[in-house]
Amino acid sequence: MIKKYNSYRQFKLLSVRVFLQSSLFLFICMINISCKKDVPINLQEINTKPYVLNIPNGFPYPDIPSDNPLTQDKINLGKQLFFDPILSRDSTVACGSCHQPNKNFTDNLTISVGINGRIGTRNAPSLMNIAYAPYLFWDGGNPTLEQQVFGPINNHNEMDYDVNKIVTRLLRHPTYPALFQKAFKEPPSVFALTRAIACYERILLSANSRFDDYLMNNDTNALTTSEKKGFAIFTGEKGDCFHCHAEYNFTDYSFRNNGLYSIYADSGRARITQKPSDYGKFKVPSLRNIEKTAPYMHDGSLATLADVVNHYNTGGKPSATKDFLIKPLNLTIQEQQDLVNFLKCLTDK
Amino acid sequence: MFKKNIKSAYIILAARAIVSCKKSTDTQPTPTPASQTQDLSLNMTSVADNNSINYTSIFTTDAGARYTITGFRYYVSNIRLVKQDGTEYPIANKYLLVNPAVASYDLGQVPVGNYKGIRFNVGVDSVTNHKDPTIYPSTNPLAIQSPGIHWDWNSGYIFLMFEGTCDTTAGNTDVLNMMGGFNHDLFFHIGMDMLYTPVDLSNSSFTINSSSAATLKIQANLNKLFTSVNIKTENESHTMGSVPLATKVAGNIPTMFSILP
Numbered sequence: 001m002i003k004k005y006n007s008y009r010q011f012k013l014l015s016v017r018v019f020l021q022s023s024l025f026l027f028i029c030m031i032n033i034s035c036k037k038d039v040p041i042n043l044q045e046i047n048t049k050p051y052v053l054n055i056p057n058g059f060p061y062p063d064i065p066s067d068n069p070l071t072q073d074k075i076n077l078g079k080q081l082f083f084d085p086i087l088s089r090d091s092t093v094a095c096g097s098c099h100q101p102n103k104n105f106t107d108n109l110t111i112s113v114g115i116n117g118r119i120g121t122r123n124a125p126s127l128m129n130i131a132y133a134p135y136l137f138w139d140g141g142n143p144t145l146e147q148q149v150f151g152p153i154n155n156h157n158e159m160d161y162d163v164n165k166i167v168t169r170l171l172r173h174p175t176y177p178a179l180f181q182k183a184f185k186e187p188p189s190v191f192a193l194t195r196a197i198a199c200y201e202r203i204l205l206s207a208n209s210r211f212d213d214y215l216m217n218n219d220t221n222a223l224t225t226s227e228k229k230g231f232a233i234f235t236g237e238k239g240d241c242f243h244c245h246a247e248y249n250f251t252d253y254s255f256r257n258n259g260l261y262s263i264y265a266d267s268g269r270a271r272i273t274q275k276p277s278d279y280g281k282f283k284v285p286s287l288r289n290i291e292k293t294a295p296y297m298h299d300g301s302l303a304t305l306a307d308v309v310n311h312y313n314t315g316g317k318p319s320a321t322k323d324f325l326i327k328p329l330n331l332t333i334q335e336q337q338d339l340v341n342f343l344k345c346l347t348d349k
Numbered sequence: 350m351f352k353k354n355i356k357s358a359y360i361i362l363a364a365r366a367i368v369s370c371k372k373s374t375d376t377q378p379t380p381t382p383a384s385q386t387q388d389l390s391l392n393m394t395s396v397a398d399n400n401s402i403n404y405t406s407i408f409t410t411d412a413g414a415r416y417t418i419t420g421f422r423y424y425v426s427n428i429r430l431v432k433q434d435g436t437e438y439p440i441a442n443k444y445l446l447v448n449p450a451v452a453s454y455d456l457g458q459v460p461v462g463n464y465k466g467i468r469f470n471v472g473v474d475s476v477t478n479h480k481d482p483t484i485y486p487s488t489n490p491l492a493i494q495s496p497g498i499h500w501d502w503n504s505g506y507i508f509l510m511f512e513g514t515c516d517t518t519a520g521n522t523d524v525l526n527m528m529g530g531f532n533h534d535l536f537f538h539i540g541m542d543m544l545y546t547p548v549d550l551s552n553s554s555f556t557i558n559s560s561s562a563a564t565l566k567i568q569a570n571l572n573k574l575f576t577s578v579n580i581k582t583e584n585e586s587h588t589m590g591s592v593p594l595a596t597k598v599a600g601n602i603p604t605m606f607s608i609l610p
Binding site: 067137139141142143144146147148150151153154155162163164165189190191194195267271272274 | 479481482483484487492493494495496497499501502503504589590592
């Protein structure tokens with residue numbers, strides 16, 4: 001049972017797919033660059049010091065947009081911007097306010113808080129291994145890390161500002177213009193700002209848990225008996241968690257209604273697609289470092305991992321779009337505890 | 350093996366790129382001699398029936414409901430001049446972000462002659478709609494604007510953005526507040542690919558002659574946007590979440606426009 005997943009066999013297929021996708025993307029970009037006379041932004045010579053990602057064992061190489069190769073200078077700049085409240089209207093909220101590194105890039109709040117104490121509508125998602133996400137936000141409404149930058153900046157309940165005004169601030173700043181010049185060979189711009197932050201977010205890779213020791217490094221003593229039992233439930237028919245929390249990052253990036261409610265205050269994916277069949281569906285989150293990212297669900301409504309396991313054990317609340325995989329699991333108290341213990345061994349050392 | 354693959358892929362890519370470039374130059378129309386073309390501008394004005402619009406007055410819909418305006422902008426693209434024989438002269442890659450504060454929009458050089466009219470779309474085509482808006486220089490209408498006219502939470506442009514306030518009282522008795530608005534927000538953010546709206550003004554002939562730069566006057570009547578929309582109750586749409594209302598409003602867009610003599 002356990003041996004089946006020994007090498008994340010799926011990765012091989014996935015990395016080929018990623019290669020093909022990135023080749024196609026490059027191809028399209030090359031045509032664009034070679035034919036278009038008015039290439040809007042000078043893309044050449046901005047990768048001063050190429051940065052090589054430290055890919056965790058068993059992970060594919062993520063898809064990096066051809067107009068935003070990773071460089072150390074861009075990453076440094078992106079990191080500084082990420083933790084700088086200069087991005088918010090009153091300079092009080094930074095990206096890092098809700099995505100805190102010591103909390104696996106979440107804030108441990110039910111719903112995140114923006115400027116003037118304004119309360120948003122959703123739980124801050126983790127940014128770890130976000131380089132692999134095929135879309136952003138709980139409902140998948142944004143396609144790239146670069147464009148995602150606008151989301152929290154524009155949102156009334158988050159930073160409530162305007163990216164063009166941020167650029168004006170950065171142009172007047174004593175140190176930022178030189179940092180942009182170094183990283184992009186141009187002054188601060190919307191293009192460069194979004195690229196820098198995305199570069200920093202792409203290097204946030206992690207797979208350094210006891211579970212990785214157990215699975216990838218063949219350290220059979222890395223997990224306790226209870227954790228191993230929990231893993232068996234996770235991957236087996238009984239729990240069937242692995243169905244959605246699949247592969248190296250413990251998500252298949254699908255949208256599903258997990259039966260949290262019968263009637264949702266937030267329609268989820270349906271807000272984007274307008275399809276009734278997407279009502280109440282949210283992206284399947286990664287489970288890596290899940291111990292550190294309480295509370296859980298898109299609205300932070302479940303406080304602990306025990307609550308989460310209990311929710312799935314009950315089979316959730318009925319609705320037309322509830323995923324057919326969500327059904328009563330009939331786990332014993334001990335089995336639920338084993339599952340919680342397993343989830344905690346996904347925490348990085 | 351992988352390396353070899355990449356190498357050959359690059360060769361193919363480079364070859365394809367050259368081919369595609371050549372093709373695109375081949376298919377470009379033969380340039381018309383300079384004397385045969387003339388500069389054309391659109392003069393875009395906005396009214397509410399007989400009144401010019403502004404951000405301080407009170408306006409009244411054809412159904413008698415009162416409203417104020419705080420913002421009104423829309424994208425115009427896919428512009429085509431309709432020739433006498435019914436064929437179209439496309440003005441390629443031209444995107445206008447029309448704002449009541451700006452009247453004149455240059456379309457560049459077009460062939461002189463008699464035209465039956467003009468066609469365009471309000472909004473941007475689906476390919477452009479889903480491109481990354483950060484790739485444009487700040488002077489390009491498709492770049493991120495302030496205030497914004499691009500959705501980040503469901504990526505795409507807002508094709509037409511109307512913002513204001515409305516009086517939702519039964520007897521039109523509300524008075525303007527300190528901010529100069531009525532008791533209720535009135536906004537329509539119309540977007541999404543399905544609401545990319547064609548406008549056909551092909552029955553208003555005009556002539557472009559070689560002697561002087563041409564201007565085509567197009568008027569948008571905002572009150573037409575509210576035809577059969579009861580703004581006392583139907584007053585908010587981000588498109589997503591209220592598609593039926595957005596579709597109804599977008600359906601009124603073609604009736605807003607007319608060519609002025």
